[in-house]
Amino acid sequence: MSHQATDRPSGRTQSLADAALLVVALIWGSTFVMVKQAIEAYPVFPFLAIRFGIGGLALAVLCVATRARVTWHTVRSGGLLGLLLFGGYAFQTVGLQWTSASKAGFITGLSVAMVPILAAILVRTAPSRAAIIGVALAAFGLGLLTLENSMAINVGDLIVLGCAVCFALHVVGVSAFTLASPPISLAMVQIIVVAILSALVGLAHPTAWPIPAPSTWMAAVFTGILATAGAIGIQTAAQRHTTPTHAALILTAEPVFAAVFGVLLAGESLGPRATAGGIIILQGMLASEIPWEERSAQIVSRFLAPQYVLIPAFLLIALAEPAARFEALLWSLGMAVISLLLPLGFMWRKFKRGGITDWHISSRQERLQPSIIFTSLLAVGLPIVLLLVFDGPRVLLAAFVGAALLVGFNLGVTTTWKISQHVSAISATATFATALAGVVAAPALLLVPVVAWARVKVGAHTPLQTLAGGASGALITLATLFLFRLV
Numbered sequence: 001m002s003h004q005a006t007d008r009p010s011g012r013t014q015s016l017a018d019a020a021l022l023v024v025a026l027i028w029g030s031t032f033v034m035v036k037q038a039i040e041a042y043p044v045f046p047f048l049a050i051r052f053g054i055g056g057l058a059l060a061v062l063c064v065a066t067r068a069r070v071t072w073h074t075v076r077s078g079g080l081l082g083l084l085l086f087g088g089y090a091f092q093t094v095g096l097q098w099t100s101a102s103k104a105g106f107i108t109g110l111s112v113a114m115v116p117i118l119a120a121i122l123v124r125t126a127p128s129r130a131a132i133i134g135v136a137l138a139a140f141g142l143g144l145l146t147l148e149n150s151m152a153i154n155v156g157d158l159i160v161l162g163c164a165v166c167f168a169l170h171v172v173g174v175s176a177f178t179l180a181s182p183p184i185s186l187a188m189v190q191i192i193v194v195a196i197l198s199a200l201v202g203l204a205h206p207t208a209w210p211i212p213a214p215s216t217w218m219a220a221v222f223t224g225i226l227a228t229a230g231a232i233g234i235q236t237a238a239q240r241h242t243t244p245t246h247a248a249l250i251l252t253a254e255p256v257f258a259a260v261f262g263v264l265l266a267g268e269s270l271g272p273r274a275t276a277g278g279i280i281i282l283q284g285m286l287a288s289e290i291p292w293e294e295r296s297a298q299i300v301s302r303f304l305a306p307q308y309v310l311i312p313a314f315l316l317i318a319l320a321e322p323a324a325r326f327e328a329l330l331w332s333l334g335m336a337v338i339s340l341l342l343p344l345g346f347m348w349r350k351f352k353r354g355g356i357t358d359w360h361i362s363s364r365q366e367r368l369q370p371s372i373i374f375t376s377l378l379a380v381g382l383p384i385v386l387l388l389v390f391d392g393p394r395v396l397l398a399a400f401v402g403a404a405l406l407v408g409f410n411l412g413v414t415t416t417w418k419i420s421q422h423v424s425a426i427s428a429t430a431t432f433a434t435a436l437a438g439v440v441a442a443p444a445l446l447l448v449p450v451v452a453w454a455r456v457k458v459g460a461h462t463p464l465q466t467l468a469g470g471a472s473g474a475l476i477t478l479a480t481l482f483l484f485r486l487v
Helices: 012-030 032-041 044-066 072-095 101-109 111-122 129-146 155-180 183-204 214-241 244-251 253-266 272-289 294-303 306-319 322-352 370-389 394-414 421-457 463-483
Strands: none
Touching: 012 032, 012 214, 012 244, 012 253, 032 044, 032 214, 032 253, 044 072, 044 183, 044 214, 072 101, 072 155, 072 183, 101 111, 101 129, 101 155, 111 129, 111 155, 111 244, 129 244, 129 253, 129 272, 155 183, 155 214, 155 244, 183 214, 214 244, 244 253, 244 272, 253 272, 272 421, 294 421, 306 322, 306 394, 306 421, 322 370, 322 394, 370 394, 394 421, 394 463, 421 463
C-alpha cells in the first residue's frame, strides 16, 4: 500500500461520505441480532459462505448492469482485502471459544485505535488532532460498553486481537485501493473471496453441512444483500472521500447501534455503564467532526455557558427525588427563576448600558463591581434561605450550598487573580450530575475540557486559569456532597 492521502478531506463530499459510513454502521448494528440467532442454529463458516456468496452474486449482477470494469489490479487488491476481511471473521470466531463475547467485542473494537498507526505507516496518512481525541474517546467508550469485570488475558484474547489487526488493515486497505478501482468491482471481489474461503473452511470440517432452515435462508439473504453487498459496497465507495482513521471512528458506532437494536428487538438490557460507553463513543465521533477552530470555540463558549447548562441540571435534581418528584420539579423550576432568570435580566441591563463589556464578564475588574457581587450572592443565597425555611428538597439545598461556596471562592480569588468561573461552573455541574446519576452521567464530565479549550481559544483565559476553574468546581462540589452525605 503506497497511496499518499491528505489528512482530512473536507466539504460536502466529506459530509456525505461520513453519513454513508454511519449508515453502514447502522446496517451492521441492526443485523447483529439476526446474525447472532442465525449462527446459533447453523454452523458459522457455512453460513458465512452462503451469506457472502449471495452478496457477491448481487454485486456481480450490479457490475454487469453498470459495466463496471474488473482489472488485474482490482482482483489483486480485492483479493487482499477479502483475505483480511475473512481473517477478521475467522480469528473472531475461533477466539470466541476461549474468551467472552464482551471481551471479544472490546478487543475487536480496538481496531479503531490501530487504524491511525497503520495508516501512518502504510499509506502515510497522519491523523488530525481531533481524530486522535475521537479515537481515544471511542476506545474508552468501547471498554465501558462491552467489557465485563474480568480483565485477565488468555489465548482467546490474543486470537481475537488478530481479528482486530485484520479489520484495521482492511479499513486502511480500502482507503488505499479504492481510488484505483471502481468501488462496486472492488467490493465484489473481496466479498467473493470471503465466500470462497468460508466455503473451504466449512467443507474441511468432517460434519456435512445441514440443510438451512427457512429462517436461516432469510437471514442469509437479508444480510447478504443489505449487510454485505450493500454495506461493504457503500463503505468502499465512501472511503474514497475520507481518511482511514475517520472511517474507522465512524464505524465504531456499530456496537452502539447493536446495543440499541438488542434492547428493541431481543429484549436485552442496557445498564448505566454500557449507556455511558455508548454516549462516549458518539462523543468521540462528534469530536472528530467538529472543526476545531475559533468559530467553533465561540459557539461552545456561548452556548455551553453555565446559565444554559444549569437548566438541565435543575431537571436532573428533580429526578433525583423519586419519592416526591413532582414537588421537587416545582422547587427546581422556582429556584431556576430566582438563580438564573433574575441574574440574567440584571446582566442584560448591565451589558446594554455598558457596565460590562461581554456577556460572560471576562474582565476581572468588572467582576468585582459591587452590583455584580451582590447579584451573584443573591442568586445562590436567596434559594438557600427559601429551601431552609420551607423545608425544600435536600438535594437541591446541597446544590445551592455548593454553588454558594464556589461563588465565594471564585470572588475571593478574583481579588488577586483571574480564574475561569465559566469552567468552574461547568465542572461543578458535571460533577454533581455524575454523583447523582452515576456512571450514566459521566460523559457530562467531558464538557469540562471542551469548555476549557473554548475559553482559551477565544482568549478569555489562560490554560492555567481554566485548569484552576475546573479543579475548584469539582473539589468544592465533592466536598459539599460529602458534607450532605450524598456520596
